[in-house]
Ligand code: FES
């Protein structure tokens with residue numbers, strides 16, 4: 001177990017200190033984007049397409065402009081005059097800001113109405129008269145590649161069909177050969193549904209351009225303010241917006257989960273509007289606009305897993321069709337169009353694997369936005385964890401045993417995976433055994449035998465996943481060419497209190513507390529004496545932001561190293577103050593002392609004071625340091641989750657009886673916060689497993705685009721989570737930490753799916769795609785009885 | 786059409802002109818600048834907008850401002866005196882019942898009503914009691930614990946004042 005080095009007052013790593021940021025939220029004083037009110041501010045509302053695919057014949061603004069208070073209607077034609085009607089997505093595809101001739105998905109932005117107040121703006125939006133000529137939409141991704149399918153993106157040079165790209169990794173020939181000769185092969189087509197992050201705060205912005213200072217300030221619901229600033233400068237440079245004149249402020253953010261990484265068209269329109277009108281413009285998305293835009297997942301994966309007859313895994317192959325809607329809106333590093341999908345070989349030791357993927361365009365909203373997951377890890381984990389269970393069922397082996405027998409062993413790390421990752425550390429066996437013990441696995445196995453005798457449907461599901469998070473390293477990872485490092489800047493004031501700024505941005509993760517704890521650990525300054533500041537590009541050091549569980553692996557490491565630079569400087573000052581040579585000075589949390597004479601010491605606060613008041617000759621005054629951290633590798637958090645369910649035969653109702661999650665995220669900064677992150681992630685794991693999934697009809701109409709029918713779990717659906725940890729520090733991270741917030745979202749769905757399918761196994765049901773709803777279960781039961 | 790309404794909000798009397806169609810949430814946030822109450826949906830599902838109206842928890846996005854004429858309203862800003870905490874605010878802090886904080890004011894205002902009607906709820910009763918409020922961050926475990934802590938504290942307070 002991790003042993004705290006600091007006292008509770010100092011509050012370094014391992015202490016469950018309460019959060020410093022809570023007070024303002026508890027008293028209603030948080031400052032979210034919709035709370036921003038600027039003098040003269042106008043409101044913008046988007047007009048959206050009722051059709052999934054249509055030509056725009058005309059847009060008549062007249063009636064809207066006749067409404068008192070409506071100031072402007074902005075169309076694609078208007079933006080085209082400035083060449084601002086298209087923009088790049090974060091994966092170098094292109095997306096319309098506003099269309100000039102064609103709409104590509106239902107609810108796509110068609111034009112914007114700007115008015116003095118939100119009610120008037122909505123009136124204006126209703127009064128805009130748009131004439132469409134509907135066309136046949138491509139909704140089924142399997143039909144997108146049909147011979148003769150209409151070409152959805154003729155605007156793209158060289159685009160001859162609806163394929164976006166083909167990607168592959170691994171040795172196809174060898175993998176095929178092993179599969180062809182294996183004792184046992186299991187196959188399945190697995191679909192991960194389109195889902196939406198649905199953070200309770202939707203997206204929005206307040207854009208404000210000052211003609212005198214030529215400064216553009218944008219309050220924005222963004223997880224990556226610096227990246228957005230650079231993108232705005234790149235996209236709108238030609239109209240005179242240059243980067244030093246752009247200030248992005250990401251104030252308090254009401255949940256992000258990846259949905260607040262992309263640049264949404266309305267942000268650009270709001271910026272254009274303030275630029276043209278000269279007054280601040282606010283745009284806040286409604287929930288039903290939010291839910292029909294920018295989706296995650298939607299992978300159809302054909303999986304094959306080969307093994308010996310006693311269950312030793314030999315090879316894994318997965319061929320995927322990815323539905324990206326009308327544009328590839330992934331925020332993936334450019335060398336990794338499918339993100340980290342090649343982690344799909346999982347936690348198991350075998351030699352051969354091959355993964356390929358074809359991404360296609362359809363008439364749906366942009367796909368590839370994250371949902372609390374490090375770049376496609378959820379899809380990968382679901383594929384392998386379902387297949388391992390299928391293999392276990394096929395050969396009649398206990399799913400826990402088959403995992404234990406196939407795990408990468410503790411002493412095999414760093415482990416070179418068949419598809420090219422270097423797993424940093426783990427003890428998968430210990431983690432699974434801990435989960436089995438905590439839930440009482442063997443007892444449930446016995447209970448299941450009894451229940452089955454009585455004709456009752458009870459299932460036990462396991463998932464033992466490996467994640468890959470914390471991008472960089474910058475040589476491999478970038479967003480639109482910008483390297484994925486992150487940063488910390490520490491200023492320690494003369495009285496020993498500090499202000500630290502970061503390139504990341506918390507959306508509820510508790511950075512104001514955990515970063516202060518990292519600095520407390522490294523410097524011995526109490527965490528309560530350290531202010532943390534993020535999200536304002538005019539003040540924070542450059543960084544790529546918070547997503548993909550990268551804050552602790554990158555900015556957390558930057559904080560530790562910047563603090564260590566300060567400690568080195570402090571050592572020189574201490575030597576000067578204590579009149580000994582630097583080699584004779586030792587450090588223990590919070591103070592420097594003379595080797596062999598511990599009574600001769602200086603506290604960190606005394607040393608800092610001296611850095612401003614009694615500076616050693618020749619030394620640069622002050623006590624400040626900055627570090628830009630470029631990680632040498634990614635980190636590989638992992639875990640073992642076990643779920644017990646009961647299914648009612650007559651109704652298909654599913655009752656999650658128990659859920660135990662053991663996570664190994666390396667060393668832990670704040671156990672309370674880590675546990676909270678795991679709880680939240682688990683609820684976002686059960687969500688797609690049992691409730692969420694955006695559905696379309698044949699015309700491309702979204703069937704469940706509001707909170708009435710897109711079922712975000714409430715406290716009733718969310719089980720009482722039981723959590724625990726094993727700790728295998730990351731060997732290459734300065735704090736031994738790995739990042740945790742996405743593990744549960746990644747690990748929970750297969751545990752739940754495996755449990756439900758295990759419950760239904762006596763009926764001969766071998767697979768169900770998520771979301772596994774009571775209706776789906778009921779239908780499967782009917783079909784099998 | 787405009788209407789004059791008078792109501793009490795967080796102990797202060799307010800008179801204002803409002804449009805017939807103005808929602809109470811917009812009146813509170815935009816006219817009174819009390820932005821602690823949030824908007825999370827447009828279908829009355831999320832509960833981020835929950836306030837107390839005449840002592841009852843109400844989703845202020847589904848309530849017209851004119852209808853609140855004569856009402857007594859408490860929002861998160863008025864739940865406890867400046868610089869102090871209501872036991873629920875303390876509970877949420879102690880038990881890590883919030884992450885991003887966006888759902889928190891609504892959750893807390895809903896819980897005030899819940900505990901008024903059921904001072905000693907079971908976990909199951911708490912879960913059903915807050916099922917009109919969505920939280921996307923916390924997974925609810927710690928929200929339940931926060932409410933349990935507050936319930937206990939309020940019970941004890943009651944016992945010592947009796
Ligand atoms: S804003 Fe969602 S219920 Fe009121």
Ligand code: FES
Nearest residue numbers: 884888920921922
């Ligand atoms: S704390 Fe973020 S929605 Fe509840």
